[in-house]
Amino acid sequence: MLGVVNRILLAAAGLVLLAAGAAVLTASWPLGGRHAPLLTQEARRRYWHAEGWWGWVVLAGLVLGVLLALWWLLSQLRRSRLRAVVVDTGDGAFAVLRGPALEEAVAAEAGALDGVARCRVALRGRRGAPALRVALELEPHAVPADALAALAGPVLTHARASAGLAGLPTEARLKVTSHRAQRVT
Structure with a gap:
């Protein structure tokens, strides 16, 4: 906007x-x-x-x-990144999860996926309703559908569970690293 x-x-x-x-x-x-x-x-x-x-x-x-x-x-x-997320502890109290900590955890877990060369994560939205923006840079041999499925499956499930969120809307942007063409001899 x-x-x-x-x-x-x-x-x-x-x-x-x-x-x-x-x-x-x-x-x-x-x-x-x-x-x-x-x-x-x-x-x-x-x-x-x-x-x-x-x-x-x-x-x-x-x-x-x-x-x-x-x-x-x-x-x-105004900063566009979310600095903290409110986590319901289950006993009527709330805890505060730092936004950069969640970003780093998701980036580390997504960066370890097969075929991912680099990953950048930004936490956006409101404290009670956060959203993620993930930019994956894929290696030349990676299959984008597999990388996206791995991100949507275990990585985001783990992030939602650790933050105590029912849902975590995520926007993923995929890009393939530039590489030279291989010569066939």
Whole structure:
């Protein structure tokens, strides 16, 4: 979602700059010449003082712009990884499992699978409903279906059981390591 917001803000900023540039070009150059001001001091004073509401509108627009800019900045700085998972201990209490510990355990177990060259794991979601994003880099001889079945079977079952979760939604991305073609002689 953040990528969509960034694209929309970039497009809106581009359109505003394009419109401002077109307005300046069409308003000042053809009418008064290249060195003439866009509005004279007296015309500017007469126009804006005749309207009593314009100051409040400009102030509200600036405040809204500042608030939106702060929201966007804070959303850029927010961490996308989950720092901890709440685990139900069964006796009415809860324990906290560190997110990086769960990521490292899943990465180590998935990295030990046959045909997996490298594994990266990111824990996302909320504390009560975590989700995993797993990136497996497969060796050239690996069968993707077998690697995915091994990940979905024992690795994720062990992760769910150790974290005390009923479900652990997982997104797996598979990539084959680059290798040179073998020559046949």
